Amino acid sequence: xxxxxxxxxxxxxxxxxxxxxxxxxxxxxxxxxxxxxxxxxxxxxxxxxxxxxxxxxxxxxxxxxxxxxxxxxxxxxxxxxxxxxxxxxxxxxxxxxxxxxxxxxxxxxxxxxxxxxxxxxxxxxxxxxxxxxxxxxxxxxxxxxxxxxxxxxxxxxxxxxxxxxxxxxxxxxxxxxxxxxxxxxxxxxxxxxxxxxxxxxxxxxxxxxxxxxxxxxxxxxxxxxxxxxxxxxxxxxxxxxxxxxxxxxxxxxxxxxxxxxxxxxxxxxxxxxxxxxxxxxxxxxxxxxxxxxxxxxxxxxxxxxxxxxxxxxxxxxxxxxxxxxxxxxxxxxxxxxxxxxxxxx
Amino acid sequence: xxxxxxxxxxxxxxxxxxxxxxxxxxxxxxxxxxxxxxxxxxxxxxxxxxxxxxxxxxxxxxxxxxxxxxxxxxxxxxxxxxxxxxxxxxxxxxxxxxxxxxxxxxxxxxxxxxxxxxxxxxxxxxxxxxxxxxxxxxxxxxxxxxxxxxxxxxxxxxxxxxxxxxxxxxxxxxxxxxxxxxxxxxxxxxxxxxxxxxxxxxxxxxxxxxxxxxxxxxxxxxxxxxxxxxxxxxxxxxxxxxxxxxxxxxxxxxxxxxxxxxxxxxxxxxxxxxxxxxxx
Numbered sequence: 001x002x003x004x005x006x007x008x009x010x011x012x013x014x015x016x017x018x019x020x021x022x023x024x025x026x027x028x029x030x031x032x033x034x035x036x037x038x039x040x041x042x043x044x045x046x047x048x049x050x051x052x053x054x055x056x057x058x059x060x061x062x063x064x065x066x067x068x069x070x071x072x073x074x075x076x077x078x079x080x081x082x083x084x085x086x087x088x089x090x091x092x093x094x095x096x097x098x099x100x101x102x103x104x105x106x107x108x109x110x111x112x113x114x115x116x117x118x119x120x121x122x123x124x125x126x127x128x129x130x131x132x133x134x135x136x137x138x139x140x141x142x143x144x145x146x147x148x149x150x151x152x153x154x155x156x157x158x159x160x161x162x163x164x165x166x167x168x169x170x171x172x173x174x175x176x177x178x179x180x181x182x183x184x185x186x187x188x189x190x191x192x193x194x195x196x197x198x199x200x201x202x203x204x205x206x207x208x209x210x211x212x213x214x215x216x217x218x219x220x221x222x223x224x225x226x227x228x229x230x231x232x233x234x235x236x237x238x239x240x241x242x243x244x245x246x247x248x249x250x251x252x253x254x255x256x257x258x259x260x261x262x263x264x265x266x267x268x269x270x271x272x273x274x275x276x277x278x279x280x281x282x283x284x285x286x287x288x289x290x291x292x293x294x295x296x297x298x299x300x301x302x303x304x305x306x307x308x309x310x311x312x313x314x315x316x317x318x319x320x321x322x323x324x325x326x327x328x329x330x331x332x333x334x335x336x337x338x339x340x341x342x343x344x345x
Numbered sequence: 346x347x348x349x350x351x352x353x354x355x356x357x358x359x360x361x362x363x364x365x366x367x368x369x370x371x372x373x374x375x376x377x378x379x380x381x382x383x384x385x386x387x388x389x390x391x392x393x394x395x396x397x398x399x400x401x402x403x404x405x406x407x408x409x410x411x412x413x414x415x416x417x418x419x420x421x422x423x424x425x426x427x428x429x430x431x432x433x434x435x436x437x438x439x440x441x442x443x444x445x446x447x448x449x450x451x452x453x454x455x456x457x458x459x460x461x462x463x464x465x466x467x468x469x470x471x472x473x474x475x476x477x478x479x480x481x482x483x484x485x486x487x488x489x490x491x492x493x494x495x496x497x498x499x500x501x502x503x504x505x506x507x508x509x510x511x512x513x514x515x516x517x518x519x520x521x522x523x524x525x526x527x528x529x530x531x532x533x534x535x536x537x538x539x540x541x542x543x544x545x546x547x548x549x550x551x552x553x554x555x556x557x558x559x560x561x562x563x564x565x566x567x568x569x570x571x572x573x574x575x576x577x578x579x580x581x582x583x584x585x586x587x588x589x590x591x592x593x594x595x596x597x598x599x600x601x602x603x604x605x606x607x608x609x610x611x612x613x614x615x616x617x618x619x620x621x622x623x624x625x
Contacts, residue, residue: 067350068350068351070398070399072398072399079439080354080398080438080439080440080441081354081377081398081439081441082351082352082354082396082398082441084348084351111595111597112595114594114595116593116594116608117349117593117594117595118346118347118349119349119595120346120347120348120349120350123346124346224602224603224620224621224622225620225621225622228602228622228624254595254597255596255597255598256590256591256596256597257590257596258350258401258402258590258591258596259401260397260398260399260400260401262399267398267399269398271596274596274597274598276597276598281588281598282587282588282598282599283588284586284587284588285403285422285424285425285428285588286424286586288561290587290601290624290625291624296624300600300624303602303622304597304600307603308600308602308603309603311603312603
């Protein structure tokens with residue numbers, strides 16, 4: 001296990017040095033908030049953030065992704081025959097991903113990479129990515145990662161973990177992929193025991209700072225149809241305006257739509273993130289819609305995350321506790337409270 | 346890496362208009378690459394995504410039987426963007442098929458049993474596949490009595506009329522064709538709703554398994570008839586429809602509880618459905 005200490009300036013330089021081998025993505029201050037951007041694309045990296053507005057989900061699972069291309073030209077010998085769109089699977093590194101967002105990728109992996117079908121695009125994007133986590137010295141008030149199997153310095157799901165020690169970063173290699181990147185990163189010095197100890201103190205202090213506890217222990221034993229018919233869904237759904245912000249921001253929401261787009265005689269088959277909050281999501285060709293009511297859609301989102309996923313995969317809940325949906329819901333629907341309703345029902 | 350979203354290219358070999366309102370057409374497809382036909386090995390009850398480049402994909406039950414070689418067939422109702430376009434396509438044009446997808450009727454459980462098939466309207470497609478499959482000489486002895494109740498609103502809306510007439514003549518399958526109503530004086534089959542005819546013609550649930558496919562209202566009124574006959578929910582088999590995209594249980598839209606209709610279905614027993622949220 002490699003442990004190196006970089007001054008913050010040297011860390012940026014090291015990333016710049018790695019940019020020839022990896023496509024590097026880092027948090028960048030973007031107006032009032034931070035988001036992941038490609039290194040060298042305008043503003044420089046900024047590691048002073050609580051969490052990015054959007055998780056880096058789109059770097060593994062693009063919000064809009066070309067699947068196939070085809071010609072609609074009748075004179076073309078291969079008219080109407082779909083060809084896979086070319087992709088860039090060269091190595092990429094997501095630097096500064098929070099442990100919850102990396103955990104989310106593992107939650108989602110069970111869907112995209114299952115024993116029966118492997119989603120070729122998700123799997124290949126994922127496999128070409130090195131996840132360099134940045135532990136959370138100051139978790140947000142809405143964070144509840146510790147309730148769902150994570151933690152502000154949880155190294156699970158990461159290739160490298162960064163500890164922000166003030167003037168320096170301690171970088172710890174956790175996987176072969178991570179070790180390989182650290183070997184190529186210039187300008188660091190081997191970590192001494194004092195730095196390692198500082199890192200441990202930091203991690204413990206951060207964990208103690210998360211005081212939201214969300215109960216999920218009884219979800220598995222609940223009878224699905226009893227939860228489905230529970231009366232609290234009326235209250236949960238009452239204020240919802242079906243805006244879809246929660247599903248858009250959620251690092252574990254994976255639903256997508258497939259659409260064909262045509263320009264002239266050239267066609268593309270594209271997949272786009274979709275949302276169970278929208279009635280069109282389930283509208284049949286016949287006009288029938290099994291989820292035409294707002295309540296049904298709100299219930300679907302929470303039941304999927306906190307019951308269906310739990311039953312199907314035996315891998316805990318489909319939530320990494322990042323708290324984005326809590327912070328950004330315009331009507332203050334709170335998944336922590338819904339989990340409590342469900343768990344205590 | 347294998348790509349489960351990539352359709353096999355096919356040529357439209359034959360188009361047949363099935364109903365007098367011209368809303369239902371059967372499309373026969375031939376694979377452009379002969380080896381794809383082997384990869385597309387299917388079992389009656391399964392479906393596929395028909396892929397019309399420039400328009401999109403639609404999940405449609407396979408109407409042909411695996412015992413029919415050299416082509417696959419689908420009967421398509423004209424309802425939306427893709428189906429309207431498909432209905433105007435011509436024989437010889439190239440498009441795609443992705444599949445086979447989903448599960449199938451419980452053929453292993455059906456062996457040695459009386460098979461009761463109850464179908465309504467244009468939901469008869471995978472039932473046609475099943476009947477053709479069962480009456481093949483190499484398969485017929487695996488099943489006991491085969492009874493079919495099939496109805497449509499009027500004679501002109503019945504699918505596969507030539508085949509229905511042929512099956513009527515056979516003595517190894519009991520056909521009960523019906524229409525809701527007709528003013529045709531020469532109509533020689535039943536008149537009445539499917540649940541009513543089922544009640545008249547099917548007299549026993551002994552050693553029997555029932556497959557029911559049709560519009561929701563037909564299913565709703567057929568279910569009590571079968572239960573009265575003594576069919577336990579495990580032996581009432583239904584095939585569901587749902588809006589689908591990926592067809593392989595990944596895109597997330599066709600779930601009922603934790604089950605995806607595209608991958609865990611479309612075939613479910615009534616016993617299974619009773620354990621699942623009633624959201625379909």
